[in-house]
Amino acid sequence: MASASRAQFSSRFGFILAAAGSAVGLGNIWGFPTQAANNGGGVFIVVYTLMVIGLAYPLLVAELTIGRYGQANPVQSLRSILPSGSRWLGTLLALVGLTAASCILSFYAILAGWLVGYFLSPILEAIGLTGVSQWLETFSIGRNLFLMLLFMWATIHVVKSGVAEGIERWSTRLMPILVLLFVVLIGYIFTQDGAVDGLKLFLIPDFSQIHPALIHSAMGQAFFSLSLGVCTMMVYGSYLKKDANLPRTAAEVALIDTAIAFIAGLLILPAMFVAQNHGVTIYNDDGQLASSGTLVFDVLPAMFDTMGAPGYLVASIFFALMVIAALTSSISLLEVPVAAAVEELSQPRNYAAWTIGGMISALSAVIIFYFDPLFDWVIVASTEYAQPILGLIFALLVGWIWHRDQVLAELQKGNPAIAAGWFWKIWPVYVRVVCPLLMLYVFFA
Numbered sequence: 030m031a032s033a034s035r036a037q038f039s040s041r042f043g044f045i046l047a048a049a050g051s052a053v054g055l056g057n058i059w060g061f062p063t064q065a066a067n068n069g070g071g072v073f074i075v076v077y078t079l080m081v082i083g084l085a086y087p088l089l090v091a092e093l094t095i096g097r098y099g100q101a102n103p104v105q106s107l108r109s110i111l112p113s114g115s116r117w118l119g120t121l122l123a124l125v126g127l128t129a130a131s132c133i134l135s136f137y138a139i140l141a142g143w144l145v146g147y148f149l150s151p152i153l154e155a156i157g158l159t160g161v162s163q164w165l166e167t168f169s170i171g172r173n174l175f176l177m178l179l180f181m182w183a184t185i186h187v188v189k190s191g192v193a194e195g196i197e198r199w200s201t202r203l204m205p206i207l208v209l210l211f212v213v214l215i216g217y218i219f220t221q222d223g224a225v226d227g228l229k230l231f232l233i234p235d236f237s238q239i240h241p242a243l244i245h246s247a248m249g250q251a252f253f254s255l256s257l258g259v260c261t262m263m264v265y266g267s268y269l270k271k272d273a274n275l276p277r278t279a280a281e282v283a284l285i286d287t288a289i290a291f292i293a294g295l296l297i298l299p300a301m302f303v304a305q306n307h308g309v310t311i312y313n314d315d316g317q318l319a320s321s322g323t324l325v326f327d328v329l330p331a332m333f334d335t336m337g338a339p340g341y342l343v344a345s346i347f348f349a350l351m352v353i354a355a356l357t358s359s360i361s362l363l364e365v366p367v368a369a370a371v372e373e374l375s376q377p378r379n380y381a382a383w384t385i386g387g388m389i390s391a392l393s394a395v396i397i398f399y400f401d402p403l404f405d406w407v408i409v410a411s412t413e414y415a416q417p418i419l420g421l422i423f424a425l426l427v428g429w430i431w432h433r434d435q436v437l438a439e440l441q442k443g444n445p446a447i448a449a450g451w452f453w454k455i456w457p458v459y460v461r462v463v464c465p466l467l468m469l470y471v472f473f474a
């Protein structure tokens with residue numbers, strides 16, 4: 030059980046920004062807008078929002094509740110909700126969860142590294158270092174390794190400083206900057222011709238696009254975006270004070286995450302059509318909109334290039350925004366194995382952050398060396414399989430195994446009246462039956 034000196038978030042606001050920081054990441058800025066554009070615009074937005082409310086939100090409450098009840102890393106937290114004979118299952122699930130979190134971080138750090146490169150490149154070009162600037166934008170093993178290590182270094186640096194001093198402090202600094210940069214860029218992009226076409230593609234529903242694959246994409250997107258299934262929210266929940274109202278806190282986090290995904294759509298798709306106006310091709314030969322990778326690394330930079338001097342600035346601001354969003358997510362991913370090592374193996378935090386961060390960097394390096402077979406494979410295995418399957422298991426544990434009185438008692442700590450309210454009438458049945466069935470349906474449909 031928790032020691033009296035265990036770290037906590039210092040304020041509710043700090044927690045919300047840290048958890049929203051974990052949730053808001055490349056999934057929102059990079060994934061959501063292109064998914065929406067390719068899946069019927071407004072239709073995808075509606076289905077996605079329904080997935081967030083109907084599936085991701087209840088599971089977010091479940092993960093936060095397990096963590097706060099356990100007041101410990103995922104190994105202990107998951108063990109604490111299981112009956113004494115089956116605690117090994119908790120250990121096993123936590124190990125799978127922290128391995129999955131490490132795998133997500135291993136590819137995330139490569140992507141984020143490229144973004145760091147694209148952030149630095151315009152600055153270097155502006156001061157005349159054209160060679161270095163081009164190197165940073167050209168795919169090579171050396172560049173990929175260098176930038177990945179730079180990003181991992183930043184991630185380790187935050188996590189080694191602890192929950193309040195590292196994670197909370199940096200999230201509360203970075204998240205407002207992120208929102209500010211969004212506002213600046215959206216304001217700018219809408220002064221450019223073509224922006225409105227992007228807005229139309231994003232918002233106007235195309236009902237011919239409703240099919241099972243759309244629901245599957247929306248579910249995957251919601252899981253990834255809310256950082257579910259890989260114990261990140263469980264660990265953050267374990268640092269929450271006992272008087273925090275869990276359903277409300279989770280709702281705030283889900284709302285911020287969804288709002289930022291939406292705002293990202295208001296930036297990215299208009300930017301794409303502005304790029305088209307500048308002569309950049311944004312559709313593939315088969316009529317599909319360029320993939321998100323092409324969009325971020327080809328289309329947008331090509332557009333910034335056509336803008337002359339202001340283009341350098343706009344490009345750097347845009348990539349700074351992406352890097353910030355990625356960093357507040359990567360720290361939550363690294364915190365999962367680090368919290369387990371600190372508490373289960375009694376390692377000092379500094380040492381645990383460097384060793385585990387080093388091991389994940391080594392994994393990233395392997396992916397960089399064997400990029401073609403490994404990169405996509407790790408993404409699919411960790412986000413399309415591990416995340417939803419673990420999420421399903423957590424729902425089953427909370428719904429069927431964890432003692433209902435204990436769940437209620439935990440929720441009542443931040444909300445004494447909860448037993449009489451609508452949330453408690455719906456949520457337990459919901460995680461018990463509806464979430465698992467919905468997930469199985471989407472899996473097999």
Ligand code: PHE
Nearest residue numbers: 052054055056057253254256
């Ligand atoms: N939610 C993050 C994003 O949208 C990614 C993430 C997934 C972070 C799982 C932590 C855990 O980019």
